[in-house]
Amino acid sequence: MPAALALSGLTKSFDRPVVRGVDLTIAGGEFYALLGPNGAGKTTILRMVAGLLKPDSGAISIFGIDALADPVAAKRLMAWVSDEPMVYDRLTPLEYLDFVAGLWQVEPDRARRTAHELIDWLGLAPYANDLCGGFSKGMLQKVALAGALVHDPRLIILDEPLTGLDAGSARQVKDVLRHKTEAGVTVIMTTHILEVAERMAERIGVIAEGRLIAEGTLAELRARIGRETTLEEIFLDLVARGSQAA
Numbered sequence: 001m002p003a004a005l006a007l008s009g010l011t012k013s014f015d016r017p018v019v020r021g022v023d024l025t026i027a028g029g030e031f032y033a034l035l036g037p038n039g040a041g042k043t044t045i046l047r048m049v050a051g052l053l054k055p056d057s058g059a060i061s062i063f064g065i066d067a068l069a070d071p072v073a074a075k076r077l078m079a080w081v082s083d084e085p086m087v088y089d090r091l092t093p094l095e096y097l098d099f100v101a102g103l104w105q106v107e108p109d110r111a112r113r114t115a116h117e118l119i120d121w122l123g124l125a126p127y128a129n130d131l132c133g134g135f136s137k138g139m140l141q142k143v144a145l146a147g148a149l150v151h152d153p154r155l156i157i158l159d160e161p162l163t164g165l166d167a168g169s170a171r172q173v174k175d176v177l178r179h180k181t182e183a184g185v186t187v188i189m190t191t192h193i194l195e196v197a198e199r200m201a202e203r204i205g206v207i208a209e210g211r212l213i214a215e216g217t218l219a220e221l222r223a224r225i226g227r228e229t230t231l232e233e234i235f236l237d238l239v240a241r242g243s244q245a246a
């Protein structure tokens with residue numbers, strides 16, 4: 001069984017190098033959190049995986065598909081959920097999900113079932129027939145998440161999915177992601193909420209200055225630091241060591 005995601009030697013520069021030779025392998029069904037300081041390159045890595053940015057060099061494989069050579073086949077297997085939700089103002093959540101499912105050519109009955117399931121899970125049922133134009137950012141984030149999941153992707157990539165959500169909405173989103181991993185779906189997400197990474201992720205990767213400076217389970221990261229402490233302490237310690245090494 002090929003890895004859900006395998007990155008090798010991934011690099012990207014803008015006016016300076018931003019992603020500097022990242023190798024990363026995530027197994028099918030894993031929940032992986034990508035942590036790192038602001039500007040570390042996390043979003044840039046994920047945007048390359050999602051096919052929104054072209055790497056300068058390196059390889060991206062999604063369930064064994066070369067995502068650079070066959071981006072359409074790779075995109076069929078994954079969902080990209082950005083931290084800036086893009087939803088059509090003039091559609092209702094149900095219409096939006098129907099539209100997205102149509103783009104993916106999901107069989108209509110199945111699409112409708114999945115759409116209703118996602119809308120229920122995310123607490124959007126009371127607004128399912130209201131125009132998205134009047135929604136708050138948190139509601140739009142949930143509609144965008146539902147839209148990303150309507151074609152039943154096997155790999156879900158989320159950039160800061162919980163930012164700006166109230167406690168109830170954050171719980172709904174976390175429950176959906178948990179439900180998906182229980183069903184064998186792979187999740188990779190960036191977050192600055194260390195408690196979320198600590199509670200939800202099976203493995204954590206730390207990016208600093210464009211490099212993967214550490215990864216492992218929380219216990220493995222703790223062992224690297226050599227003392228029993230919080231993820232926050234581990235994170236700060238690893239990042240400080242990473243910048244010293246660079």
Ligand SMILES: Nc1ncnc2c1ncn2[C@@H]1O[C@H](COP(=O)(O)OP(=O)(O)OP(=O)(O)O)[C@@H](O)[C@H]1O
Pocket residue numbers: 014015018036037038039040041042043044045
């Ligand atoms: N399109 C772009 N053009 C020029 N520079 C960019 C572009 N996109 C990102 N950068 C730069 O690349 C660096 C890494 O950005 P990136 O968004 O990947 O970081 P991040 O780890 O996701 O940060 P944050 O936690 O703040 O979201 C930053 O210095 C950013 O300004």
